[in-house]
Amino acid sequence: MTGLSKLGIKTALNALYWSRAHEIAAPLTGGLGAILMFHHVRSARHGRFHPNRHLDVTPDFLGAVIRHLQQRDIDIVDLDEAMRRLAGSTPGRRFVVLTFDDGYRNNLTEAYPVLKAAAVPFTVYVATGLIDRTAIPWWDIVGEIVAHNPRICGRVGDSELDLPAGSVREKEAALEAVIRQLTTCDEDEQRRAVARMAAIHGVNARTLANSLMLDWEEVRAIARCPLATIGAHTVGHYALSRIDAGRARLEMEESRIRLFEAAGVTARHFAYPYGSASAAGPREYALAEELGFETGVTTQRGVLQGGEAPFALPRISVNGGFQAIRYIDLLLSGVPFALERGVKRLRGITSVAVVASASTR
Known part of the structure; x- marks a missing residue:
C-alpha cells in the first residue's frame, strides 16, 4: 500500500468514524462477531523505513484492543465457541476471535504475555515449513x-x-x-x-x-497453554490456488501431520495463506472440508453475520498502519465492508448497463 493510498483510506475511515454513521448502522451491519487477524506483535521499530508495516502491531496496542473489547462487553472466544454461536438459533452477545498467522516467535515472546495476563483465548496458525526452516518468510x-x-x-x-x-x-x-x-x-x-x-x-x-520464526520447542510451549489453539497454515505458505490440486492437498494435509508429529497437536482449524479470493476459493474450501478440518479462515474482509460457510470465514486484518482504537470500532461495526460491497454491486450494475446500452446501438 503506497503512502498516498494509505492516506486516502485513513481520511475516508476517519471521516466515517467522526460522522458517527457507523454507530447508527452497526445494529444492521455489525453481525454476530468477527475474527481479527494479526501477524507480528513486537515493539515499534526504529528508523523511518518500516517494511511490511501492515503486518506489525505493538504489544501495547494488542493489550489496548483486548481491554477495549472487554469494556464494550464483547466476548473474546476461541474458534469452537465462535462456531457454536454462529450455529445458534438465537443471537447472543457479540464476540471476537483473536488469530495470529504464520508462526512468528514474537507471538510467544511479545503477544503471549499480553494474552495470558488478560486470560483470553487465541489461535496461532503455523506454517510448518517456516518452523522446519524448509520454507522462508x-x-x-x-x-x-x-x-x-x-x-x-x-x-x-x-x-x-x-x-x-x-x-x-x-x-x-x-x-x-x-x-x-x-x-x-x-x-x-x-x-x-x-x-x-x-x-x-x-x-x-x-x-x-x-x-x-518459532522453533518446535516454542510451538510446543504455546500448545501447552490452555488458552491456545494451534491451527494449520500449510507447509510452504504458498498461494494454494496457484498450485495444482494434488499439491495443494498435500500442503494442507502434511502441515497437519507435521504439527502432530513435532508438537503433538491435532490441528482442527486451517488458515489459507494470503487468503484472498484469488489465493483461495471453492477448490481450497472443498479440500479443507475433505481433509477433516472444522473451519477455514480467509483474509477476505468482513464480520460474521451468521450463515457463513465454515471453510470460507472472513477476517478483519489489524493493520499496523492503523493502530488506533477508532479503526477497530469502525471495522467491527461492519459499515466499511457494507459500503465496499455496495460499491462493488454498483460497479457491476453499471457494467451491465453499459453492456446493455452498447448492445442496442
Whole structure:
C-alpha cells in the first residue's frame, strides 16, 4: 500500500468514524462477531523505513484492543465457541476471535504475555515449513533486502529489476515493485527469485528465519497453554490456488501431520495463506472440508453475520498502519465492508448497463 493510498483510506475511515454513521448502522451491519487477524506483535521499530508495516502491531496496542473489547462487553472466544454461536438459533452477545498467522516467535515472546495476563483465548496458525526452516518468510526477507541496500537488483522470471533504494521514498517504491513482481510470477520461481536476491544483497535467509520464526520447542510451549489453539497454515505458505490440486492437498494435509508429529497437536482449524479470493476459493474450501478440518479462515474482509460457510470465514486484518482504537470500532461495526460491497454491486450494475446500452446501438 503506497503512502498516498494509505492516506486516502485513513481520511475516508476517519471521516466515517467522526460522522458517527457507523454507530447508527452497526445494529444492521455489525453481525454476530468477527475474527481479527494479526501477524507480528513486537515493539515499534526504529528508523523511518518500516517494511511490511501492515503486518506489525505493538504489544501495547494488542493489550489496548483486548481491554477495549472487554469494556464494550464483547466476548473474546476461541474458534469452537465462535462456531457454536454462529450455529445458534438465537443471537447472543457479540464476540471476537483473536488469530495470529504464520508462526512468528514474537507471538510467544511479545503477544503471549499480553494474552495470558488478560486470560483470553487465541489461535496461532503455523506454517510448518517456516518452523522446519524448509520454507522462508520471503516477504520479510525482501523487506530486509530493501532496508539494507541502496539499490535493488535481481531477476524475477523474465523481468530484470534495477531499482534505486537510497531514500525512504525510494525504498517504499522499490519494495512495492519487487513484491508486485513476486506475487505475479510462478510460486516456485517466486522463492527462487527471493533466494537469488538475498544472495546478491548479502541477506542470509536462514539466519533471518531463525531470528523471526518459532522453533518446535516454542510451538510446543504455546500448545501447552490452555488458552491456545494451534491451527494449520500449510507447509510452504504458498498461494494454494496457484498450485495444482494434488499439491495443494498435500500442503494442507502434511502441515497437519507435521504439527502432530513435532508438537503433538491435532490441528482442527486451517488458515489459507494470503487468503484472498484469488489465493483461495471453492477448490481450497472443498479440500479443507475433505481433509477433516472444522473451519477455514480467509483474509477476505468482513464480520460474521451468521450463515457463513465454515471453510470460507472472513477476517478483519489489524493493520499496523492503523493502530488506533477508532479503526477497530469502525471495522467491527461492519459499515466499511457494507459500503465496499455496495460499491462493488454498483460497479457491476453499471457494467451491465453499459453492456446493455452498447448492445442496442
